[in-house]
Amino acid sequence: MVKKKQATSGGAVQMSSSMAANADVDTIKSKKRRSTFTWYLFLLPSFLGILLFMVYPIVESFRLSFYQSNGTVETFIGLRNFQYVLTSATFWNTVWNTFFIGIFQILITIPLGFIFASLINSVRFGQNFFKVVYFLPNVTSIVAAAMIFQFVLHPEMGVANYALDALGLPTSTWFSDPTTSKWGVILLSVWHWIGFVVIICLANLQAISPEMYEAARIDGASSIQQWLFITIPNMSGTFAFLLITGWIGSLQRFNEIYVLGGPSGSPARSIQTMGAFIYERGFTGFEFGIASAATYIMFVIILIFTFFNLKISKMKL
Amino acid sequence: MFSKQTFRTLLFLLVMGIAIAGCSNTDGNSDAGDNQNTDSEWAGQTLRVHLIGDFDMEDATDPITGETTEGLYVLKEEFENQHPGATVQFITMPWEGYTEKTQAMITSGEADVYQMPGIADFAPQGVLEPLQSYIDEDPEFDPEVFIDNQIEGWQVLGPDSDELQTYGLPFQGDARFIAYDKQIFDDWGVEYLSDHPTMEEVMEKAEQMTGENPVTGKQNYGVWFRGDFNSAFPLINLAEGQNGRWGTGFAWDEIEFEFNSPEMITGLEWLLDVQEYAPSGITSNQGNERWLTEENDIAIMLHQSPGEIVKAAMVQGIDDKIGIAQEFKNDEGLGGMLAGSPIAISADSDHKDLAWEWLKFATSDFAQQYVYENLGSMPVIKAASEWDSYAEVEHLLDPMLEAMSTPWTPRYPWGASQPRYILTSEVEAALTGSRSAEEALDKAQQESTEWLENRN
Numbered sequence: 001m002v003k004k005k006q007a008t009s010g011g012a013v014q015m016s017s018s019m020a021a022n023a024d025v026d027t028i029k030s031k032k033r034r035s036t037f038t039w040y041l042f043l044l045p046s047f048l049g050i051l052l053f054m055v056y057p058i059v060e061s062f063r064l065s066f067y068q069s070n071g072t073v074e075t076f077i078g079l080r081n082f083q084y085v086l087t088s089a090t091f092w093n094t095v096w097n098t099f100f101i102g103i104f105q106i107l108i109t110i111p112l113g114f115i116f117a118s119l120i121n122s123v124r125f126g127q128n129f130f131k132v133v134y135f136l137p138n139v140t141s142i143v144a145a146a147m148i149f150q151f152v153l154h155p156e157m158g159v160a161n162y163a164l165d166a167l168g169l170p171t172s173t174w175f176s177d178p179t180t181s182k183w184g185v186i187l188l189s190v191w192h193w194i195g196f197v198v199i200i201c202l203a204n205l206q207a208i209s210p211e212m213y214e215a216a217r218i219d220g221a222s223s224i225q226q227w228l229f230i231t232i233p234n235m236s237g238t239f240a241f242l243l244i245t246g247w248i249g250s251l252q253r254f255n256e257i258y259v260l261g262g263p264s265g266s267p268a269r270s271i272q273t274m275g276a277f278i279y280e281r282g283f284t285g286f287e288f289g290i291a292s293a294a295t296y297i298m299f300v301i302i303l304i305f306t307f308f309n310l311k312i313s314k315m316k317l
Numbered sequence: 318m319f320s321k322q323t324f325r326t327l328l329f330l331l332v333m334g335i336a337i338a339g340c341s342n343t344d345g346n347s348d349a350g351d352n353q354n355t356d357s358e359w360a361g362q363t364l365r366v367h368l369i370g371d372f373d374m375e376d377a378t379d380p381i382t383g384e385t386t387e388g389l390y391v392l393k394e395e396f397e398n399q400h401p402g403a404t405v406q407f408i409t410m411p412w413e414g415y416t417e418k419t420q421a422m423i424t425s426g427e428a429d430v431y432q433m434p435g436i437a438d439f440a441p442q443g444v445l446e447p448l449q450s451y452i453d454e455d456p457e458f459d460p461e462v463f464i465d466n467q468i469e470g471w472q473v474l475g476p477d478s479d480e481l482q483t484y485g486l487p488f489q490g491d492a493r494f495i496a497y498d499k500q501i502f503d504d505w506g507v508e509y510l511s512d513h514p515t516m517e518e519v520m521e522k523a524e525q526m527t528g529e530n531p532v533t534g535k536q537n538y539g540v541w542f543r544g545d546f547n548s549a550f551p552l553i554n555l556a557e558g559q560n561g562r563w564g565t566g567f568a569w570d571e572i573e574f575e576f577n578s579p580e581m582i583t584g585l586e587w588l589l590d591v592q593e594y595a596p597s598g599i600t601s602n603q604g605n606e607r608w609l610t611e612e613n614d615i616a617i618m619l620h621q622s623p624g625e626i627v628k629a630a631m632v633q634g635i636d637d638k639i640g641i642a643q644e645f646k647n648d649e650g651l652g653g654m655l656a657g658s659p660i661a662i663s664a665d666s667d668h669k670d671l672a673w674e675w676l677k678f679a680t681s682d683f684a685q686q687y688v689y690e691n692l693g694s695m696p697v698i699k700a701a702s703e704w705d706s707y708a709e710v711e712h713l714l715d716p717m718l719e720a721m722s723t724p725w726t727p728r729y730p731w732g733a734s735q736p737r738y739i740l741t742s743e744v745e746a747a748l749t750g751s752r753s754a755e756e757a758l759d760k761a762q763q764e765s766t767e768w769l770e771n772r773n
Contacts (some may be wrong), residue, residue, distance in 0.1 A: 068772075071420045072442040084771055089763075155597035156604065175601035178749050260601075264738045266545035267600040268746040283417045286438060287732045 046283055065292035077306060081293035090221065092275040093269055096300070101182055101273070102250025107188045110242050112190070113197025118227065120198065123204045131199065138195035146259035149188045150175065175260055178270035185271050193249075197242055204238040205231065240313030247309055251302045254279065274298045320578055341595060360402035362668045364675055367419070367428040369658065370489070371692060372409045382632045386691040396678050403671055416733065429666035430675050433485055434658045436473050437730050440484040441568075441579050443476035446484045446662040451673045458677055462698050463487055463703040465722040470655040472727055474568050481567060485659030486676050489688065490695030492720035493550070493653045494619040495519070496641040498613050502640075504532040510617065510642040512716065516558060516587055526616040535614060539594030541605045542619035545750045548588075548600075549740040550654045550729075551620040555584030557652035557725055560646025567730050570773045574731075574765045577741055577758040585747055586752035592748060600748050612637065620644070621655065627710055628693045629644060641716040654732070655724035657697070695721065736765040 065081055068072045085091050106283030137145065153160050161171040174184045208231065216226050235281035254275030257265055263280035265272025267284045272280075274294065362399055368389075368562065373639050375388040393405045410430055416435055422428055424443045431445075439445055460468055467490070471480035502509050505526045511518065523539025529538045530698060542551050554565045560579025566572035575581065596604030596615070609629045630636040644653035660679055662672040670735045678684055685696040690706050701707050707714055731737055744762040746752045752760070 059587060070438070070442065071424060072444060080771075150601070150603065154603055155601075155607070173597050176598045176603065176749070177600075178746075242360075262546045264546070266740055266741075267746055267749050268751055269742050280738060281735070283414070284738070286416075286420070287735070 031108055045165065061242075061292040061295055064288050065296055067289045069288040070286040071288055077289070081289045084290060085294045085297055090269065090272075091274075091297075094265070094272050096254060096273050097182065097265065097269075097271060098251055098273040099276075101185050101189065101253065101271070102247065103187045105193065106243065106246045108186070109190045109193050109197050110239060110246065113194045114201045114239075116194070117198045117205055118231065121202055131202065132197045134288055136194035137192050138199075140192070142192055142255045143259055145192055145257040146188060149184065149191075150260065153184050153187070176267060178268045181261070181270045182265060185256060185260065186258075189253075192256075193246070200238055200242060201235065203230035204235050208234045212303075236313070240309075243263070243313055244306060245308045247305055248302060251305065274301075327735050329358075345708060354386070356398075357402035357604065358475065359400045359674075362402065362671050363404045363406055364430065364668055365406050365408060365428040366675060367410070367422060369410055369412055369419075369432045369434070370694070371411075372407070372506045374409075379626045379628075387687070391687055392678075392684055395683060396675065400674055403674075405675070415438060423663065426665050429663055429668055429672045431663060432488060432658050432677075433661045435729060435733050436485045436659055436661060437567075438733060439661075440473040440482075441443060444664050445484045446664050446666070446669060446672075447475060448486065448673075448676075449663070451676075452483065454688055455673070455677075462688060462700065463680070464490070464699055464718060466655075466724060466726050467657075467697050467721065470724060470726040470728055471597060471657075472660040473618055473730075479568070485661035487657060487681050488660040488679055489620055489658040489692075490697040490712065490718075490721050491624070491656035491658075491687050492645055492717050492724070493554070493620050493622060493656060493693065494707045494717060494720040495627060495644060496618045497640045497642065498616055498638060499640050500638045501526055501530070501537055501613070501616040504530050504615075505537075506531075507616075509640055513643050513646060516555065520587065520591055520617075520683045523591055523594040523617055530614075538596045538604070538615050538673050540591050540601060540617045540619065541595050541608070541615045542588070542591075543602055544588075544592070544599035545602050545745060546741065547620065548744040548748070550732075552581065552584050552588060552740070552744055553725075554620070554644050554653050555587055556580040557647050559583060559741070560647045562725075563729060563731075567727060569730075569769065572730065572769060574736065574762055574769070576736075577762040581756050581758050585744065585758060588744070589747060601747050609633070609635070609639075615635070623695045623714075623767065624693060626718075627713055631710060636710055636713060639713065641713055641720075643716065643720055643723070651723055651725055653724045655726055655728045657695070657721075697721075722726035728746050731765075735768050736761075739764045739768065 063071070064074075066076060066078060068077050068081075069075075080291045116134060120127055120134070123130070152158055153172075155161065155171070155176055158174070160174070164171050172180045175181045177260040180187075212230050212234075213226055216230055221229070252275055253273045257271055257273050261267070261271045261276075263276055263284055265276050275298075278291045278294045278298070281287040281294065325743055344561065373386070373388050374390060377386050378384070379386050389409075393407070396405050397403055408422070416437050416438075419431060419433065419439075423431065423439065423442075431439075432627070433439060433445075452460065464487075467487040468483060471485050471487060473479075473483065473485075475482055495514065497510050499509060507522050507525050510522065511752070518539070525539070526537055528537060528538040529535070534724065540550070554560060556578065558725075559580040561584070562575060562579050564574040564576070566570060592599060600606035605615060608615055608618060609626065610633070626639060627636075630639050646652040647752050651653070660676055662669055662676065666672050680698065682698065682700050683699065685698050686706070688694045688695045689704075695714075696707075702711075702715075702718070729737075740761045742755040743752070746760075747754050747757040751757075
C-alpha cells in the first residue's frame with residue numbers, strides 16, 4: 001500500500017517534473033528569442049543611420065542624375081546629364097588625371113613598401129621603431145600633409161628644391177606647372193600610403209613559415225633566391241589586397257586635390273580628379289544632376305576596374 | 318544579457334531622454350524668458366539669424382591682434398532691448414563650404430534671416446523675400462545711408478522677374494584694390510602708384526622694382542597676383558580698365574559672354590607679360606609668403622581685399638608703409654569685382670516683419686561698428702568715416718571705401734558658377750604656357766557658351 005502510494009506519488013512527481021521541464025524548455029526558447037530581439041534592438045540605431053545617411057543619399061543621387069536640379073528647382077531631363085558628362089572633355093581629363101596619379105602611386109608604393117618591409121623584417125633590433133616611423137605619415141591627416149607638402153615643394157623656399165639644387169640637379173616649380181603638379185600629388189600620396197603598405201606586408205612576411213626558408217637554405221638557395229621563390233609567391237594575397245584597396249582609394253581621390261589645387265585642380269585642371277569634378281559641379285555650381293550622373297559613372301568605372309583587378313590578382317571575395 | 322526589468326528601465330530612460338531633449342527649449346540661452354513681454358508687438362517671436370564667418374557668441378581673443386573681441390551677445394541684447402518681447406537666436410557657420418550649408422539650411426527652413434553672398438543663385442529659387450515693399454513702406458529706412466552702389470550692386474533676379482530687384486541689404490562690405498609696399502618703392506627710388514593707375518604704369522613700375530633691392534640687397538619682385546583660383550577676376554578687371562566687359566545679361570537665358578573680346582585678349586597678354594616680374598608660384602597661390610611682414614619682397618599686389626590687410630598691417634605697425642590704389646576703372650570710373658555679403662529674409666519665415674527690423678538693425682551704425690571693430694569686416698555705411706576706429710587707419714580705409722563705391726555692378730552673375738571655373742582654368746593654361754592668350758580665351762568662350770546652351 002505504502003509502495004503503491006509511493007509509486008503513485010512518484011508518478012505525480014515525475015509528471016510534475018516533466019511538466020516543469022517542458023516549461024523550462026519554453027522559457028529557454030523564449031529567452032533566446034528575447035535575447036535575439038535585444039540584439040536586433042541594439043543594431044537598430046546603426047541600421048537607421050545606414051538607411052538615412054547611406055542608402056537614402058545613394059537612391060536620391062540616382063534619382064537626381066535624371067534631373068536638372070539646383071537643389072530646389074528640378075526638371076526631368078532623362079539621360080541628358082549622363083550624355084553631357086560622357087561627352088565632356090573636362091570629365092575625361094579628370095579620368096586621365098585620376099588614373100595617372102593612381103597608377104603611379106600604386107606602381108611606386110607597393111614595390112617600395114614591400115622592399116622596406118623586407119628590410120625591416122630582416123633587421124634584428126629596432127623593428128618596432130622603424131614600423132612606427134614608416135607608419136606615422138599614414139596616421140597624419142591628408143589635409144595637413146597636403147598643406148605641408150605645399151611648403152616642401154615650394155618653388156623657391158621648398159626643401160625638395162633645396163636638396164635638388166644641392167645635388168646639382170635641376171629644380172622644379174612643382175604645383176605651379178601642369179606638367180609637374182601631378183608628380184607632386186604622386187609624391188604626397190606615396191609618402192602618405194607607404195606606411196600602410198609596409199605594415200600589411202610585414203604582417204604577411206612574419207606569417208611565412210620559417211621552415212620553408214630553412215629547407216631552402218639546406219637545398220643551397222641564396223638569399224635572393226629565397227626572396228624571389230619563397231617570399232614573393234607567399235605575398236601574392238597581400239599584393240592583391242593592396243592593389244584593390246589602393247585602386248579604390250585612388251579612384252576616389254579628393255581631399256589632397258582640394259587642398260592643393262581647389263575644386264578645379266589648379267593649375268589648368270592638371271590635378272583635378274573625378275571626385276573634384278563632382279564637387280565642383282555639385283557644390284560650387286549647384287549642378288546636382290550633373291554631379292550625380294558623374295558619381296554613378298565614377299561608380300561604374302570603379303566597379304569595372306575592381307572586377308578586372310580581382311580577375312588579374314585571382315583574389316576570391 | 319539583461320534581465321527583463323533592467324531592459325525595461327533602460328528603454329524607459331532612453332525614451333524619456335529623447336522626449337526631454339526633443340521637447341526642451343531650443344533657444345540655447347537662459348535669459349529667453351526675460352524677453353517675454355506679452356504686451357509688446359514682438360512678444361513671443363524668436364528670430365533665427367544665420368551668420369557666416371568668425372562670429373562667436375562669447376567674448377574671444379582675436380588671433381591676429383591678441384585683443385579681446387566682444388561676442389554676438391552684444392547684438393542680441395541691443396536688438397532685444399530695441400524690440401521688447403523678441404528673442405534672437407544665432408546660427409553661425411564658417412566660410413568653408415558655406416554655399417552648400419546655406420542651401421541645406423534654406424531647404425529645411427532653418428533660419429529667418431540669412432547672410433547670403435550667393436544671393437544671385439538663391440533669389441531665382443524663390444526662397445527669398447523681395448524687399449522693395451518693405452523699403453517703400455518703412456519711413457525709418459533710408460537707402461542713402463549705404464555706400465554708393467552697394468544696394469544696386471546686390472540687386473538680383475527673382476524667380477519670375479525680368480528686372481533686377483532688391484532681395485538683400487549690404488551687411489559685410491568688401492572690395493578689390495591694388496596694394497603696394499611704399500618701403501620698396503622708396504628703396505628703388507620709384508614714385509608711388511597713382512590713385513588710379515593705368516596698366517602701363519603698373520607694368521613699368523613692376524619692371525623697375527624687380528631684381529636685387531639697391532638698399533637691402535635682397536631679391537625683390539615687382540608684382541604678385543593670384544594666378545589660380547581667382548585669376549578670372551583680375552582679368553575681367555583688366556578688360557574693364559580698357560572699357561571692355563565680361564559680357565551682357567543677368568538671367569541665364571539672356572547672358573552672352575565676351576570672354577574672347579579684344580580687351581580680354583589684351584588683358585590676358587598683359588598678365589602674361591607682367592608675370593615676368595612675379596615670383597614663381599603664382600599659379601599655385603605661392604610666392605607671397607613674406608607680404609605684410611617686415612621681410613616683404615613684393616612691390617605691388619594686384620586684386621587685394623581689406624580682410625587680408627588692415628588688421629595684419631595694424632598689429633605689426635606697418636600700416637604706414639602700405640599704399641592702396643584703385644583697380645583699373647573704365648571711362649565712367651567703374652571697374653573691379655563687387656564683393657561682400659548681403660543679408661536677406663527667408664520666403665518661408667513666420668516673422669518677416671521682425672526679420673526686416675533685424676535687417677535695419679544689422680545695417681545700423683551700432684551693428685556695423687560692432688562688426689567692423691570685432692570682426693574686421695568693412696562697414697557698408699557712409700557714417701563709418703566718423704568712427705574713431707576708422708580714423709586710426711583712415712589712410713587705408715578711405716581708398717578701400719572708394720573701391721567699394723565704384724565696382725562693376727551688378728555683380729558678375731556667373732561668379733560662382735561653371736563659367737568662372739572655365740575662365741580660371743584657361744587663364745591658368747595661358748599663364749603656364751600651355752596656350753596663347755587668344756587660344757585660351759577662345760576656348761573659354763566656346764566652353765562657357767556651350768555650358769550656357771546646355772543649362773538653358
